[in-house]
Each structure stands twice: as C-alpha cells, then as structure tokens.
Amino acid sequence: MAVASNCQKSSLVKVHDLQPLSEDQSFEFFKKKTFRYDLDGCCPNELIDISIEIAKKCRGLPLAIVAIGGLLSTKERKLHEWQRFCDNMTLELKKDSHLTGINKILAFSYDDLPFHLKSCLLYFGMYPEDYKVESKRLIRQWIAEGFVKEERLYTLEEVAEGYLTELIHRSLVQVSSVRFDGKTKSCCVHDLTREMILEKCEDLSFCKHISGDDPSSLSGIIRRLTITTDSNDFTKCIENSHVRSPFFFANVWQFFIEDFMRKIVTKCRRLKVLEFEAFSKDKLSNFLNENLGSLIHLKYLTFSKKKRLE
Structure with missing residues (x-):
C-alpha cells in the first residue's frame, strides 16, 4: 500500500486496494x-x-x-x-512440503516488521483459531502490555490504531467488520498466518496454550497463557510460573472461578492483563471488590458473557 501510494504521480491515478477473493x-x-x-x-x-x-x-x-x-x-x-x-x-x-515457500514468505513479512509491530502481531497467537477480536479490545490489551509507544499530540489509542492499520496494510491482519466511521471494528488473522505466529510464539516463548493436553509440560518462565481447557489441573503450574497475562476461554470456569481467583490474588501479584471469555462477573462482584486491589500491576480486566468464536 505504501509503495503504491508513493508511485502516484497525480490525484487522478487510482490505487487499487486488492481485496480477498469471493x-x-x-x-x-x-x-x-x-x-x-x-x-x-x-x-x-x-x-x-x-x-x-x-x-x-x-x-x-x-x-x-x-x-x-x-x-x-x-x-x-x-x-x-x-x-x-x-x-x-x-x-x-x-x-506438508508444499507450504515451505509460503512459510518463508510469511516469515519474511514478519521479519520486515519493526520491533513494536512484531509483538502486536504475535499477540494474535493468544486467541483461538478463527477468532474475531474487537479492535478496541485488542488495542487496550496492547497498551496494557506496554507495546504502544507514546507519540506527541496523539493518545495511546490513536497510536495503537495506527499499528493495527499498518498490520492490515501489510496483509498480515484481515478486517472482519467495519464501524460506521470506516474504522476496523473487528479483525483476525488467516490460518496460515496464525501458524507462522504460533511457531514464532513458541521459538520466542511469547505465549503458551493449554487445551486438552497435559499441563504438567509447562516449565520455565511463562509470561502469557491461553487456557481453553475445562479442567483446573493446571492451576498449580500457574502458581509456580511467572504469568502476567492469562486468557480464559472455557465456560466451566464458573464452577471453580472463586477458588482460582483466590490463588491469583495471592500467587500471581504481577498480573497486567486478565481476560475471561463467556463469563459473567456477577457471581464474583463481591469477591473482586474485596480482593482485586491487591493486583496493583493490573491494567486490563475483562469478563465477557458473549462468545466471539465463529
């Protein structure tokens, strides 16, 4: 997009915005x-x-x-x-060997990113496959994580919107829906791009996923963690880790959430981001009011009733 715009010799020259195939x-x-x-x-x-x-x-x-x-x-x-x-x-x-070329192309696209955009792109690895994330939600998480640099005359939200726009222009992020003002309402990454992201996340220890696999395999320093399992067997692993940003995407959490939150406020005092998907905060309102103050580093907290998996 930037190359095409720079090649415009007059306002009469139209830049074609290549869209996905129908x-x-x-x-x-x-x-x-x-x-x-x-x-x-x-x-x-x-x-x-x-x-x-x-x-x-x-x-x-x-x-x-x-x-x-x-x-x-x-x-x-x-x-x-x-x-x-x-x-x-x-x-x-x-x-499959057919994808060797594609992986190299996507790796070049990632390597060409400035450092701050690399972290922003890798953050899509925190979400499940085919997940459409609201741009406002994503931007607030980037800010809470410290990925967004301050710029004079702009708010952090405006700077982060620019980050997202650049990732979209580089075709690494896809627009899922648009707001009335033309800005991105929700976005996602292609499955192939997500596979590249997950490989980078693994190599760089950017984040870990817990699904139905044995959580005991978790070891070392884990800063970001995505949990999609219905079991609470992994809670001991979290207690012994250095997790800063856990994401939860399992409905069954409502049955043992209070017990887990007690462990969170006592064992994981350095949390910065805490995300609960498809969960209501009503049951925990009193507990949160009494205990959330101990998480002095927490910058982002979400309890969401609505599932966004599509």
Whole structure:
C-alpha cells in the first residue's frame, strides 16, 4: 500500500486496494489449481461440497488456495480422505512440503516488521483459531502490555490504531467488520498466518496454550497463557510460573472461578492483563471488590458473557 501510494504521480491515478477473493472466485480458482492436470479444472460431483468447504477455509487468500490446491492435486480423489484433510487442515498443513515457500514468505513479512509491530502481531497467537477480536479490545490489551509507544499530540489509542492499520496494510491482519466511521471494528488473522505466529510464539516463548493436553509440560518462565481447557489441573503450574497475562476461554470456569481467583490474588501479584471469555462477573462482584486491589500491576480486566468464536 505504501509503495503504491508513493508511485502516484497525480490525484487522478487510482490505487487499487486488492481485496480477498469471493467464495465463488475462491472455488473457481481452487478447481483450476486442484484438478488442472487430470480433469481440466473440473471438480468431480462427489467432491464438490467438500471442495467448497475447503475453499472457504482459505478465506479468499490466493496464496493459500495455490498451496492447498497443489497439495490436494497429489491426493486420491476419495471423499473420506478429503474430509479428513478438511477436518484436520491445520495439522495437515504443518507437515506438508508444499507450504515451505509460503512459510518463508510469511516469515519474511514478519521479519520486515519493526520491533513494536512484531509483538502486536504475535499477540494474535493468544486467541483461538478463527477468532474475531474487537479492535478496541485488542488495542487496550496492547497498551496494557506496554507495546504502544507514546507519540506527541496523539493518545495511546490513536497510536495503537495506527499499528493495527499498518498490520492490515501489510496483509498480515484481515478486517472482519467495519464501524460506521470506516474504522476496523473487528479483525483476525488467516490460518496460515496464525501458524507462522504460533511457531514464532513458541521459538520466542511469547505465549503458551493449554487445551486438552497435559499441563504438567509447562516449565520455565511463562509470561502469557491461553487456557481453553475445562479442567483446573493446571492451576498449580500457574502458581509456580511467572504469568502476567492469562486468557480464559472455557465456560466451566464458573464452577471453580472463586477458588482460582483466590490463588491469583495471592500467587500471581504481577498480573497486567486478565481476560475471561463467556463469563459473567456477577457471581464474583463481591469477591473482586474485596480482593482485586491487591493486583496493583493490573491494567486490563475483562469478563465477557458473549462468545466471539465463529
């Protein structure tokens, strides 16, 4: 976007803002890449529905369609195999050599970012797959984490909005919805971009995820933690860690949240960000009023009833 704008020699020259492909365009492009060698770009009837579903998961990104279409062009035309690939696409993409080039391209895009934008992009790794996060919420979390630099004449929120806009212009972040004033209301990252982010998060120990796996594998210093499990077996691990920003995305927390919060206020005094998804604060209002003051470093706290997983 910046290169195109700098190439404008007059106001009459229009800069074309390249948009993702539509679902119909994605499917047509997918067919050409997947069935070009043996079926002249035509999709077998028994694979039409699953092909449409796979093309949708590419979310209009030609780079993803080329890679996935090339991968599937080498597989047998059996519905059950394609369904298994679709259901486990993230895992399949990790182990396939077709994506080597894409990973390098995305890694170059990440490496080209200034330092402060790298942290902002990696923060999307805190959210589950296909998660659409509200831009205001994300911006406040960036500020609480200390990612946003002060600039004269601008508020921190305005500076952070500029960060988000730059990530969008670099095509690393996708706009999910727009507000009435044209600003980004919610955003997300493509599955392929998210895989690159998670790899970077692992290499840099930026954040950790706890789902259904054994939480006892957690070790060392953990600054940011995302929990999507319904079990509370990992609470001892958190107590012994140096977590600063835990995110919770499990409904079952309402059954043992008070016990966990007691541990939080006594064991994790340096928390900066505390995020609870799909949870009401009503049950904890008295407890929070009495104990939250001990978390003197806390800059961001959210209890949200509404799920944003889509």
